[in-house]
Amino acid sequence: MSVRRVDGVADGRPVFRDAIGVLTSWDGDGLTVAPRTGAPVRFAAELLVAGKPVPPFPARRTAAPAVDPLDLQRTAARSWPAVEQEQLGEWTLRASSGFTRRANSVQALGDPGLPLPAALERVREWYAARSLPAYVEVVSPGSPPALAAELDRLGAALAPTLVRTAPLGDLARAGRPADVRLARTAGPEWLALYRRVGGDPALEAAATAVLHGGPSVWFARVEGRGGAPLAIGRLAVDGPWACFGAVEVAPAARRRGLATAVMAALAARAAEEGATGAYLQVEAENGGAIALYDGLGFTTSHTYHYARLPQR
Template identity: 55%
Template structure:
């Protein structure tokens, strides 16, 4: 990583660069008389009282004493090369939001407050795609009051790791005591190769889900009306199932087709039937149907610590576009 000009290390960033992507080198000590340095790349989210905060693509915030900096520069807002279909953060955020539509919503400036009786944070959190139209502290007070009235915890969904994401907002929430509870990846990939898979499993596709499908989903204690509304809503929704024992599907999935995008979610497999290709079979069938409807690109969401699902989607050609996080009010 090159920081020098004319052979000298230089710190070429200032507090005026907050919000920009930077690369810095800092002195972290000495080993056997030799100085030791550490490099950090991310968005400069704060420079206050001699402490620099840099938020990495993963959402992790690194605190650095400004006095320890030996080099630093502004770098391009996002890597020049990225695998998968080209898309902006805002486009994908809106597509994902339409796939998990809330039962109730309200605008706060350019923020959207969403509630669905607590079923899935994606439909029970604020989507802050712009300015709330008021100072941040006032907006956060309004957010907490809105969710308090509904007996729900206040969550804000933010994103990091792509051009136009919300590293600065993440840092501001952390500074106000909001806790990051969950981090997930939004991955993208080409749709046609996903539909080319071959499987011996028979997958049934339907516009609606039934009680048996819900029994395999198992993401709630009792599926109330809010669960049913969220799952059924979307531009063009398909449900997949593979027959299993006892009237419960061996595998299920959900796909929402929205223009050029096909979103895959709720892919669940009976633990006793895993490693039999059932998840892949469900994905292949849903992808083929999405192609018929004119989609060409695929997306999905997977929690960052779900290594098994991550490996499956790696093999299907999905690449991480950005990461998103749910911050909960203290």
């Protein structure tokens, strides 16, 4: 939006000032506009003079940044930060009351500072103390070369996850960004369509913390009648990379291009913040999502695995 407001008086006349950005809130306390750079602009509603929608800043058609699996995994961890974290050498133990494996697994990058059997036993004990299963995130290259063999010896089952990347500029042009509303917080309407939370207060609190964590987080939704969301998505921008996740479409609204519209709107916002590459993580068996991402130009950068340690 482009909004004009009264910003003081000079020589007996009002002084007007414009702000261009995302209108993130308009309530009884006033309006908030998030510009491309700098702090959000907040002012009282009675100071508003005029406003109009403007298109997003054009996303440049540039190649995605070069991918280093280790760096991208660390970037992904910052974009989906666990509620509790503890270092084990170069490994990172993460716990969030069971909300998603990504936020409840040890990121086993580098040297744990212990022999692998002892390190994995420490991992098992750490998660057992929190009444959580012990998951290990195994990345190749990145994790100790002998880790996969040790996990196999212990009988840990591996579940593959694909990390997929795409140039951000092409993605920003893939849908209809004007149909999508953006916000800095996941309100109750957004959460109503996000089907990974419900019932358990501890799980809901952890989900709220994880969803809103990250360097620059945005939530998108397409509204239907009565304000109920038809589609949602989440974005976390970290330097040149934009992480996409939580893309959900209501069953009755599928096959209408809404997932593409959500991702395009989020990509346009990420481009305004200077990002040039998009990435996401998708389970290898999720054929429907993979087909959608294929059509949007995503290709597989690398694969990592979650291994669940057997309980004692």
